[in-house]
Amino acid sequence: MRRVRSWRDALTLIGFLAPALALLGVFTVWPAVWAVYQSFTNKALTGFEARAPRFVGLQNYARLLDDPSFHSSMLRTFAFVLLSALVGQTLFAFLIAYLMADRPRWRLGLTPLFAALFLLPLAVPEAVAALLWASTANGTEQGLLNRGLGLLGVGPVEWLQRHAFETVTVVNIWRGIPFAMVLFAAAIESIPRTTLEAGLIDGASPWQQLRRIVLPILRPQILTFLMLTTITSFGIFGLVYFLTRGGPGNATEIIGIYIYQRAFAFFQIGLGSAAGVLLLLVLLVLGAYYVWLMREQA
Amino acid sequence: MKPSSANRWRMFAFLVVIGLLATACSGGDEGGEGQDQSGGPVELTLMDHQKPRVELLRELLPKFQQEMASKGRQITVKLIEGPAEDTAFKSKLTLDYNSGNAADVTSIGAADASTFAASGYLLDLTDRLNGWADWQRFYQRLRDEAVQPDGRVYYVPREATIMQLWYRQDILEREGISTEQPKSWAELLERARQAKQAAGAPPLLFPAGKQWGGGTFGEGFIHLMLGTGSQLYDTQQKKWVVRSPGLTATLQFYEQLTSEGLLPVQPLLNPEPWVQPKYKDFPAGKLLIETCGTWCWFFDYGPNGSAPIKDITKKVATWNFPTQNGDGPPFAYGSTGWAWAVTGKTQHPDEAFELVKWLASGEFMAQNAVTIGAASPRDDLADVQPYSEQPQLLAAEKQLNGARSFPPPEGTDRMQQVIADATEAVITKKMTGEQAAAQLAEQAKQLLGPDKVLEQ
Numbered sequence: 001m002r003r004v005r006s007w008r009d010a011l012t013l014i015g016f017l018a019p020a021l022a023l024l025g026v027f028t029v030w031p032a033v034w035a036v037y038q039s040f041t042n043k044a045l046t047g048f049e050a051r052a053p054r055f056v057g058l059q060n061y062a063r064l065l066d067d068p069s070f071h072s073s074m075l076r077t078f079a080f081v082l083l084s085a086l087v088g089q090t091l092f093a094f095l096i097a098y099l100m101a102d103r104p105r106w107r108l109g110l111t112p113l114f115a116a117l118f119l120l121p122l123a124v125p126e127a128v129a130a131l132l133w134a135s136t137a138n139g140t141e142q143g144l145l146n147r148g149l150g151l152l153g154v155g156p157v158e159w160l161q162r163h164a165f166e167t168v169t170v171v172n173i174w175r176g177i178p179f180a181m182v183l184f185a186a187a188i189e190s191i192p193r194t195t196l197e198a199g200l201i202d203g204a205s206p207w208q209q210l211r212r213i214v215l216p217i218l219r220p221q222i223l224t225f226l227m228l229t230t231i232t233s234f235g236i237f238g239l240v241y242f243l244t245r246g247g248p249g250n251a252t253e254i255i256g257i258y259i260y261q262r263a264f265a266f267f268q269i270g271l272g273s274a275a276g277v278l279l280l281l282v283l284l285v286l287g288a289y290y291v292w293l294m295r296e297q298a
Numbered sequence: 299m300k301p302s303s304a305n306r307w308r309m310f311a312f313l314v315v316i317g318l319l320a321t322a323c324s325g326g327d328e329g330g331e332g333q334d335q336s337g338g339p340v341e342l343t344l345m346d347h348q349k350p351r352v353e354l355l356r357e358l359l360p361k362f363q364q365e366m367a368s369k370g371r372q373i374t375v376k377l378i379e380g381p382a383e384d385t386a387f388k389s390k391l392t393l394d395y396n397s398g399n400a401a402d403v404t405s406i407g408a409a410d411a412s413t414f415a416a417s418g419y420l421l422d423l424t425d426r427l428n429g430w431a432d433w434q435r436f437y438q439r440l441r442d443e444a445v446q447p448d449g450r451v452y453y454v455p456r457e458a459t460i461m462q463l464w465y466r467q468d469i470l471e472r473e474g475i476s477t478e479q480p481k482s483w484a485e486l487l488e489r490a491r492q493a494k495q496a497a498g499a500p501p502l503l504f505p506a507g508k509q510w511g512g513g514t515f516g517e518g519f520i521h522l523m524l525g526t527g528s529q530l531y532d533t534q535q536k537k538w539v540v541r542s543p544g545l546t547a548t549l550q551f552y553e554q555l556t557s558e559g560l561l562p563v564q565p566l567l568n569p570e571p572w573v574q575p576k577y578k579d580f581p582a583g584k585l586l587i588e589t590c591g592t593w594c595w596f597f598d599y600g601p602n603g604s605a606p607i608k609d610i611t612k613k614v615a616t617w618n619f620p621t622q623n624g625d626g627p628p629f630a631y632g633s634t635g636w637a638w639a640v641t642g643k644t645q646h647p648d649e650a651f652e653l654v655k656w657l658a659s660g661e662f663m664a665q666n667a668v669t670i671g672a673a674s675p676r677d678d679l680a681d682v683q684p685y686s687e688q689p690q691l692l693a694a695e696k697q698l699n700g701a702r703s704f705p706p707p708e709g710t711d712r713m714q715q716v717i718a719d720a721t722e723a724v725i726t727k728k729m730t731g732e733q734a735a736a737q738l739a740e741q742a743k744q745l746l747g748p749d750k751v752l753e754q
Contacts (some may be wrong), residue, residue, distance in 0.1 A: 045392045045395075045396045045417075046392060046413045046416075046417045046710060046711060047413060047416055047417055047709065047711075047712075048416060048708075049416040050396065050419075051416075051418045063744065067376070090712075158564075158570070160569055161564055161567070174626070184660065184708060191694065218598050243569075244569055245509065245569040247508070247567050247568060247569060248509075248564070248567030248568055249507075249508075249567050249722060249726050264389050264393070265389065266711070266715050267392055267710070267711070
């Protein structure tokens, strides 16, 4: 790596970095700083506070920490991220990628076809994906899932009414699999074939190959994916909002919906910002933990 | 001599600076459409929502432009369509107002007027209305309701809404259930119990819970609360009454409906909670009694409505809302539904008011009332076609003077929120009516501020 030795070097460096830094600054850092500022005010979009917002210190934070809906929303979000992203997406995507990978003594037929099928959810826009699932999980006999159950003489089941949380969890697994699969497939393909062959020669069973060779080698990629999916899943809003709007009751009110409701349905920008800042803190802690794990690995 | 590379850059920078200065100086002419002061052409923006309303505007607005042109005023109107759903439309309006980008004239729910006015978003129309002879043609009670706590008027009623209990007359009569006007909540409950036996399903719908949005308050809760004799807002002290016997009784009524299986709870917890009970179960005769307004004759159950009921006038009839103990006469709820308002930041207040006057008169108002199923907020529309040909709407208009209503004070949006929470806690059996009333008082205190609430 070359050191910066002259003004010319510095200017070149700044010239290349400036556009990206400016975009990050304007669209990421500044809104975050602004949200932190707003979280200390009683800013609202309606009422007296809309005309004259004032500094309220930690009042919004105190309210949130005292609000059972906020607690349950956070807990629900942790469960949602754990089940759908950390377990569901990671496990299924790895399994699919591993089965489709070309390895010594293992080659699955029609891999391109399967890959295309599994990648479909990635190609569908979020709103369309939600509509698709709204139709699939329709609680009447016309819903696709219920038609299937009907053939077995079961149902109909009101998926989005009686099993809303489970349904949106499955939808998020479905939605997240393609990205994870692509990442894992590329990682598995990069494992030297000779390493796997050596394992085979030493008599490693398929399970031992996976556990003793593949997983340890892929640990950095798995950790990277876990970090990415944790961050994106905590921020999920549209997919769940379009399907259930956080209902029935509060059954699917994950933190993204909680923040939206406070800020844009009840117009309490200060409170919504405070919830957003708390979420940011949680993500920073989780992000730092993942980075620490990756450094440990290195 | 060939300029050096550094000189080329200097020249380029110089030209950029000159260009920027020129742009900045010419920026002073922005809002060039605002030539109204000199009588030049003006383009107004108008925002409304929902297809029937927007299509009517699209069809009739050219007439306004022609009318203005005949008076020598060149005013064009750009129509902007907002989100169809009421809650989403309100969010859009609020964000537009807050960012200073609202249309010159917008349709607003009268229930939101006080909040928007208190936020400083609306143009004070008081003096202009006082100078408009037609203003006196609006029903006195609607004019009174339009006066905000600061004594000013910020909107012109677009339509009057009469809300009542709608029931399936054909089915109740067939099953031998009385269709006499119930006079108390107890009588209504008894009627609902009989209807449940006949229909085999929860027969009575009072909107409740969070999913229905503002409708939980405006289409359900308030009709019960107004029958209790307790105040929800103390107009003398200008404070919300967040704890009262009537409020507790209202939540206990929801509790009773739930515990006896008279209320279809599950649909109320879904997104778009009205779809199943109003658009499927009521037309199918599974839901037999519900709260509804004049719009239901057209918007919901009319031939072109969301869920048409054939021969609706033979199958459906209305009751007024009974009072809690039957000690007062049953009543209809009558108030301004949607209204026209001018944004406080408009560059063209006079032209915008011209448009509001046109929208609130004659042909447009008559067509609007029929299109959306509303009673006229004016007393001189009964002979104007096509409104004059709608007996249900004319009958509803006659109820207006004897109706009860709740002119929404500032903070209504927050009370709507806590009432939605409280009713949801009751219908999901997480709380009793009494417990929900306590929670409501506490939440309201937090949301509105302790100095804006009182307990009785």
